[in-house]
Amino acid sequence: MKRILEFKKTPKIVHTATICGPKEAQGNLGKYIDKHLSDDYNDEKNFERAERKMLSYAIKSVVEKSGKDMNEIDLYIGGDLLNQIISSSFCAREYSLPFLGVYTACATMAESMIIGASLVEAGLIDNCICATCSHFSTAERQYRFPLEQGTTRPPQSQWTVTGAGANMISLSNTGVAIRRALVGRVIDYGVIDVNNMGAAMAPAVAHSLIEFFDETKVLPSDYNLILTGDLGTLGSRIFKEVIKKGGYSVDENHVDCGELIYNMEEKEYQGGSGAGCSAVVFNSYIYKKLLCGEYKRILFIPTGALLSTTSSQQGESIPGIAHIIELGV
């Protein structure tokens, strides 16, 4: 069996594009994000359309940066948190793009990139767009409560990022190389608190990373950065505990996208989450640091909580997943 996907042709991330809401724009990484919304409605009549319009911008923008026409794009791979991933499907419709819809919750950016890199590696396509998004208000009302209710959030909760990120993958002499990947297993330690996604996902990250280190014989210290998706502060602490039991410490170089994106001063509690969280953080700040050579080699590990309102209402616990992508210059 093959546990590690080895991209011998090292497909490259040749362009990225990002957009975020007003709250995210005020965060630590705001200045690295291409476009800021002045309002969560994004000049649309509902939040679902606002979300879709952000994703549409990210896709269009990355294609424009590449100098290609939309009809030169071989494939769009993406998904989002809305039921039946309508943000992504409707964007594919807008641009008549060949579409592979994917879903592993907030790990969707990684899944898209792994599939895209694989098809490029196989020589089946020349290029693809990988793009994901999330919106605080669509996620909140779909997964939790009507926004109008103004429900108090518990301290272990995270804040769904309003934002979208896109990148283009192709064989190229320039860009950031996708070297290896590991597709995560679905891991469940029995967490049932739907407000504590970080705790639900943390064991999956530890499992994926332990497998990755064991298989590749690399060490955490071989990387400039071990960047998890959206564990948040509490989830990150749990993750570091669990991985230590597996014989590895990431205390030196672990950072979480959910911890980076906000200033963490007030009501985001444990930090950012949502498919847009790792998509925005990676495709803005992190990509730029890789491209300029400040980071030579990193692990990008978006994380997903694979619940639905139905599964939770039926008493099921929350399975987690974490895909790993090794990136370098």
Added chain:
Amino acid sequence: MKRILEFKKTPKIVHTATICGPKEAQGNLGKYIDKHLSDDYNDEKNFERAERKMLSYAIKSVVEKSGKDMNEIDLYIGGDLLNQIISSSFCAREYSLPFLGVYTACATMAESMIIGASLVEAGLIDNCICATCSHFSTAERQYRFPLEQGTTRPPQSQWTVTGAGANMISLSNTGVAIRRALVGRVIDYGVIDVNNMGAAMAPAVAHSLIEFFDETKVLPSDYNLILTGDLGTLGSRIFKEVIKKGGYSVDENHVDCGELIYNMEEKEYQGGSGAGCSAVVFNSYIYKKLLCGEYKRILFIPTGALLSTTSSQQGESIPGIAHIIELGV
């Protein structure tokens, strides 16, 4: 740009497994399906668990047929119609499988197989399981009305198949070859009737097939069978009209999985639908006909309607998609 995915190493479908509900068991293809449920509840306490248990059976069964252990499986690729594809995620959890969740509605079987064949072609993995499912009662209550309400169905409606299908893809000297594929574009002719999925999806099938014929220079008559996913009777009629306007006729060799699966005597109206429809029909009857050489070359074209209850309630029309896979011996 590359529109056609050419699988030069021709990954093979080496094993398949299927399971269906009691209604499907009584249909035309019942005798080709591995296992029949005696009851829609499948000895579970709710329909979501019943659906998941079918999928779990299909995955386990195809792995057993291969003679492999579950921990020798490199990847499970799959999705389903439930919000956040919980049937698939929870099955991946059950067997601790590396998991790529996918979603293009009832075209999910094709999407899984295209991704799986691509990773095998690239040499990134040795094998994968592709599996999807649907259940009449979970789909009905998620997408339409509470079952207890006993809502009358209009004549243009289809009947969601209760069933699951799985296959294993790897490089092999035996099995059914995956030769080429085309990832569908998202097409929308403005249909808003959520009871008329066939009409919503028919244009997408025509578009994909016209692109496929134009690009490859093959003709409909080069195939033993052009097998669409779940257009049903009305959708098939519309599809044949639309494709004629594109210059091709498939009148001679087109069959639809939704038309095949039931005896079509009573309340299925336009026939079967659901991600399980093409999964069950292809992985049972059609696969056997290919394996024994009765069919030399076919096109398998699962079709998906990319709506959600939210998108319909917000007045959006229904985008369709159709992926094409060319299969042979």
